[in-house]
Amino acid sequence: MNSFSRIVAVTVWVALLIAALSVVTRIKPDPSLHAVIPRGDHNLDREVSFFETRSAAQILVLETESDVSQAAITVLRDAARELERVGARPQAPPSAAAAIRLTDRVYEHLPVLTTASMLTAMEQRMQPKALTQRLRELSSFLLEPGNLIYGEAVYRDLLGLETEVLTRLSGELSQAGMDTTEDGILRHSSGRFFALLLQVDHPPGNSDRTAALMRTVNEISERALNEHEVTIRAIGSYRHFNDNYSQIWRDLQVTLPISLVLIALVLFSLFRRARDLLALHMPAIAALIGGTAVVVLIQGESVPMMVLGFGAGMLGIAVDYGIHMTRAARDGIADMIRKPLSLSFITAASAFLVLLTANVDALRTLGIFVVSGLGFAVLTATMVLPRILRRRKRRDPWGATSDALVDFTATKRWWGLALAIAITIGTVPGLLELRMVGDPQDLDGSSQETRDDLAAFRTRWGLLSGNHFVVAEAKDLDTAVGNLIAAKERAGLPPVAADLLLPPPNIQAQRLRAWTDFWRTHSSQLAADLQVAAREAGLRASPFRRSFASYGRLECPPISRETWRGTPLDNRLNDLVSEQPDGSWQVVSPLTVDDPERFAAIATEIASADDGTWLASRRLLGHHLVDAMGDSLRQLGFWVALVMIIVLVAMIRNTRRTISVILPPAIAVVWTFGIFGHIQLELSALHILVATFVAGVGIDDAIFLSRSELRSHAMSPILATTATSLAGVGAMAFAGHPAIQSVGIAVFIGMAACLAACLLICPAFDRKRERPTIKTVDLASSPLNDAITTRTHRR
Template identity: 25%
Template sequence: MMICALVLAVNVLCDAPLDTRITALLPESEGTERLAHADARLGETFEQRFMLLVAAQNDLGAAEPDNQQLVNQLQQQLADSGVIDSFDSQTPPRPDQLLASYRYRLLTDELQQADAEQWRQRGLSRLFTPGIGASLATDPFGLLDAWLGERISGPVTWHQGGLSIDTSGGRWGLVSATLAGNPYDTSVQRALTDSVARFSDTHPEVQLLRAGLVFHAAAGAEQAKREITTIGLGSLLGIIALLALVFRRPVVLATLLLPVATGLVFATALTWLLFGSLNLITLAFGASLIGISVDYALHLQCTRQLHPERPLSRLWPGLTLGLISSLCAYLVQLATPMPGLRQMATFAALGLIGAWLSVRLWLPLLPVHPHPATGAIAMRLNHLRLKRPHPSLYLAAGLILMAAIGVTISQGSTRHDPRQLNPSPASLVEQQQRVQALLEQPASFRYLLVSADSSDRLLERLEALDAQLGKLENDGHLSFYQHLAQAVPSAKTQQANLDRVRQAYAEALPRLLESAKLPVELMPKLMTKLDAVPTLTPETWLTSRAGESDRALWLQNVDTPGALVMIGDIDATAAEALNALAQAPGVIYRDRVQSLSDQLAGLSSEILQWLGLALALLALTFGWRYRRRAWRVLLPPVGAVIITLGIFAASHTGLTLFHLLGLLLVLGIGLDAGIFSTEHPADPAAWLAISLSCASSLLAFGLLAFSATPALHFLGTTCLIGLVATWCLVPLSRGVDPNHRSHCGPVNSTRRPLQHEKE
């Protein structure tokens, strides 16, 4: 414990990293190395970036047209926070300058299909329309303007040196930046959110929209810290009040809390050491350990309080078996591919081991301080048991269990959408969605991964997808799609465009010069511009400022060149079409949300199999130890699991992975109750300890039902129902009072068990 305390102190003093990612609860990315690389590339692109939209409102609630001064103030405050690596330039990237020399190889679909007369009319219109500034010498038909208008246009415009978005409701000023640190770093989150909050407080009339992972991570971290304080502290205070009421001795209360402190220090230090960082959700979950780690001390103290003369050797077998069964319930989570759950399972297991060791090694050395009230409470509580055989009660319990099984089979359902695990406030999610809608950006969780043996062949494959994707978009089945070939055509397409431009110049340019009353001698000079036209390459485009937003779409640092086609919202028709496209060699359709959902479903099935295996092994173990009494051990945990499943099915609550993990916890805690009620069926001390254990566990795990973090809420709701059911089933497990009367004093530890008690 001294070593663990030292490790914990060093981590705290050295500001060791605390992980705030809710995504740590999700499965690690599965699939090919290329998919993993694509996911990582998207993460690198989007994780450290954030955007803020600012709109000043007038007295009528409409957005003011000029908000650049506000944008500058906000930008300065963010710069002063010290966590900004760079701001996006407030001046246009000028793709026209970059693409000027490539203009003759960049041809819109409309100009490709136009005839010579349409080309002539376009040239005349540009020459004689004020404000266009057409250049007869370089681009008489406006090829570059047409290309930029069709392929590289977007909602972001530049006004008075700043980025903005014009909508029907007014103008939004845009601040877009890259963080200097990790978005999961709490110091980065705090500095950024404090700067934004100060700006909002200073300008209450300003409407501000936030978008970026860092804001969601900050909200999750704040929520986790808040729940550590409320749930953990509430659990601790509730358990202290409960134990103080029963034992009435500060010394006894201290001895009961000693295993709690031991378990938490043991678990926190070693988990931090093993994983290198500690997730705040693990701490929130670990704060609930105080409800179960105190169980071992409860059984020891209840036995010593009511039976000070009884040797503790009778207690250790049940206590050891209880630890093993609880560890089984937690350590099953180590088989999951989710690092967050593995960390939580490790934390819980180490905490239980630390608490058990302190109970086994330290507490027996402390003096006993019985209080009369403890025995009185135990005797009154012991009345809650069967005084005589009640076959009808067992029949009713059996019918309830059969009904729960029937409802579960007929109406039970599951939910495995990972979006339900998002703990972000609804207002922040709504802001993110509004920003994405204003920027016309597709969701980054759905894409096609296309591969080819060369960069140019890859561009050709991307172009081949345009026919089907464009039709889906035009028919309303697909909201948006984006790929690099929309900005950089393949060499084959660029050559075809150049050939078409030469043909159009030969056919339309003489007519244009004639109509404009310009000398025909200009013809050779204009045609010479088409002789040596360079080919635009992906490298040229992506290394420029104009191509920054497309860099995540091009995967070149892998064995085979690859590119992403980002996909927006889709319906069932588009989903079917995308899956059909993915049947072609070198094309993979990736819906990361659906993929995670499938993984969660598979993981749930795997946990159910582990649960079945654990029950089978425990049934064999208990059958070997308890013979015909084995059903008494299994009734509280298994019955509680069945009843909980039945209630969820009847209420049409879809089971998630975290409901199943809660069932594992119910099984582990219920096994303790079953073991001790079978080991000591007539002992009021055992019943008192079981009741206190269920109550303390309810305070610990049941309080998680009020967590705003969905994963912990599902876990807590399951434990709340399951632990109540466990406590209600223990009297049936204990059986009939062998003395047929309430005990008024300690049970004689030398009394021989009656025959029916053995059974």
């Protein structure tokens, strides 16, 4: 290879990469989950949209624990100010005017807010004895020295209907129902705990902003503990998301350096020259940059983050191309290696091309990413590397091990096959024990402290975090509310929130009729009884003329969304009632049920009518996403396997060799998941991608090992690729995050199984019955034909 050719190759390669890099810089990683939703799955799409956009689901709670309440309140006040910078604002406490406005609105709309059961209960309260008692209570209340401004409220509602309606709403007015400070800080009855509810302006999935938010919370917590001896705990999905991100980052920090050192050691022990070590990474670099550029050009700048993550892992195969070609170029057999490398690429590319038919955007993008990335890799490996790497006179540092393995597989091939059969028999029963991950929370990387804090918080305060909602959607608000009420009745859930505050017109009309009928019947009797009761209680009856004026009204303004404007319920209703971009309405009601069985029963009941009501739950969302992804991958899995087989049959055109290429990776997958079943590791959708990776690497190995003339040459690179995969991805088995650890274990087992299956099975399909005589020769000095017949075989 002359210098000019080398310079041209490198220049063209670098120019292409610079061009690709200029495209890659436009990339905008998209953390949204929409990309993993199958097209046409409107239910899942709306569920993801719900949690990504609804403010009711974007709540962070700061809880303090301290012996000194003033210090705790001060800390929370300061925290509220500081956290505004990172998008978390305290839910404003109701002003005095807003609180009064609320009582006024309730008073004005008493006829349509009073239910039939409330009217029935009122009859009891209107009995003479009960009335006397009521008047005594009211006089005692007004005489209470601290109650200075309640006279008018008492006079205008003798029977306390307004209070009763407000009490019913108090579940919704959770803050108003609790002991609060002027700033809206909730005070626990024990006096030891305080809580501040913060509305966050971004969903938890926005990793950068969530990380900034939680970093600020942690700084505040540390300061509060050091300076005021106040413990602050963050409660809510933001902490869980951040825990997961942090755990993944910590895992990377721990495993990546170890992996890199191990990979470097492995590669250095095989190649021992800087140029070789740099060259063998060129295909992977080209794959990453080129693949990403193609994705940006085809799919646009917004690329799902998970695609970049998985795609980068898949492109690890590109390192294998580099190892094989670097070794071959040094041995002077680069031409010979081009065909198997091309076959490996075509097989992998065909498999990933099938993903382009997927109905999940992320999988299609993944297909484009991997196919184009591997394309860049194979071009770099076959076109550039041979031009920059000279044939070199050198012994194979791993020769002894490789030769021993080649010798063993060739001489003991039937033993090897028997061993493979035995392992298969041993692992197959494990497949029957395989279980899918039952609860996606099992893959949650939240720390134990986070989980404990959440559990303790729930015990102390009830469920404040916005994780579960009943959702109703319809063309108009009244229908949506009506459907919500019906759904909750079906599920045996009490009315709260929007269904209490926004009764549909038919219900309002019903209530108004019942109200006017009731007072037409009872007014005069109540007036007479009141005179008697007032005398008995030593009070004047005259102030209550305002009550009669109110109870006797025959008309009432209808309740609408506008009724509650400017009241403390306004913001809450904004969270719960919203007009959708298409003009339809969505109404939600928080669900404070956390028992899984009860939860499942409610979900079934709510879904039983096809009226646009559904259950939005972070827990169900996790299930649904995993199921959807799993379903898509399972459906595609068949076609991927079929396409790979067809490509291999067409390309190899030799039945025996085709089987020897296909069988080992298939058996390796069986072994991997069989072992999974035996050691009771649960499967998730991620493992399906792992199976694809294992199968891909297995096919590569089998392509080389199925050809006896390549086996001895390819053994060291194959061992190296397996060792680098084990060191790189398998190191994740020691991660702290359960999902990453699980993938790491799967890759570790899978890669080992791959190598073992290829070594044990491939030689058995050799046509020749030759016993190799190992002759360590100087490859670099041998002619090409000598090099490929280094191991002479005897019949």
